Amino acid sequence: MNNSRQPAFIYTYAYNEAERSLCHLEMRSFFDKDTETKILKSFIKIDPSRSPFMKGRLEVLAEGDKVEEIISQAPNFGSEKETNKVIFLKINDRQGKDKVENAERLRIERAIGSDMQGNFDLQNPDQLFAVVPFEGRWYFGLYTKSEPIWFNHMKKPREYSTALSTRVARAVANIAVPHPKGIQAIDPCCGIGTVLVEALSMGIDIVGRDINPLVCEGSRENIAYFGLTGDVRKSAIEDIEEMYDVAIIDLPYNLYTNASWEDQFTILKHARRIAKKVVIVTIESMDDRLNTVGLHITDRCITKKQQFTREIVVCQ
Structure with missing residues (x-):
């Protein structure tokens, strides 16, 4: 033996x-x-x-x-x-x-x-x-x-049909911050806080920002509903001055809004500025765009939800 x-x-x-x-x-x-x-x-x-x-x-x-x-x-x-x-x-x-x-x-x-x-x-x-x-x-x-803690987060007071599923959001939080000790994270386009809820429930040090005050309010309500405490404020990504170890960016823009490449460029450019590591969720391939802003892909995967596919890209 x-x-x-x-x-x-x-x-x-x-x-x-x-x-x-x-x-x-x-x-x-x-x-x-x-x-x-x-x-x-x-x-x-x-x-x-x-x-x-x-x-x-x-x-x-x-x-x-x-x-x-x-x-x-x-x-x-x-x-x-x-x-x-x-x-x-x-x-x-x-x-x-x-x-x-x-x-x-x-x-x-x-x-x-x-x-x-x-x-x-x-x-x-x-x-x-x-x-x-x-x-x-x-x-x-x-x-x-394993206890399916994420399952309890599926029903939220505030929901968007375009938000990541709870399972995907939890996996994305793990991909972004696999070892939380000493790591500070930000979700600068946090929406209603699907990723924030999963990250906070795992003890990840993360803050949320969004340019839309209504979704910030929804995010805070969702976080509080599950007995969690989180820092969520209205802010455009270009106004964020603090530095973080990692940023998580969900970019479903072109499918649901008329956001231009210039809008995405601004988000990606500032994500690179405020974080050492960036995890991006996108519905379209954007390798060339990431290279343009100086983000280098280190790993990636795809995940499917109903009729469309999202790509999760890890960048340094």
Whole structure:
């Protein structure tokens, strides 16, 4: 049995094909890599409830070449003062002819759980543990389920039909600020605050600005409705003087208004001026325009909503 000295984490994902590109960009933002297997190992610790695509996180306590190595170490885990439950993660890279069938999964769960310290409680355990095969090895550890916090934000007092969906807004906030400590962010065209609500609910330090006083009022109402506190003020982007680590810009202008390239140029030019990193949501390709204002694309993805496609572009 080889116990890892450096904390390691295994994350499992669930997404459909339409969400794949967005989810993979979020993965790369968190971990600097992505995967098609929907299971990923990293030494980076992320709260799984941040992502709309994560199912959960296993904090590795033990690993081995065979599951028997995990079972033999079961008495070392758990506590006599707490109840526990062990689950076999169904999302793993053992698929096809190598798939671990249900009967074997149940056997492994029982073998580990029955030998652990404390009582085994299937309904309401004090501690939840998980076991999973991944890349030819077996891993066991504490398991944290993802809570769909974003789902509670879907119904807002103020809504626009053109606003980003809550899931997309949450992913965009993660892409912009994957590691919030010490990062100051701004949404200078915040609208009714869909991105702000998601970012603030994850503890991201972000402020909102918009040239329209009515949408600023709507944004403040939405933020307060979910018990959050945020700084939202009326301001044109060209009047913003403070510097930020990252700016998030949603640019659905040409589809719904008569905003010209000059208007977009102004927004992009000043976004580059006030932020070191800029994440842009657009309904049209604008690589040449971004280059014109000195924004260099470092990553990108697409996301679909009903009849049209948005592109999310990360720039430095």
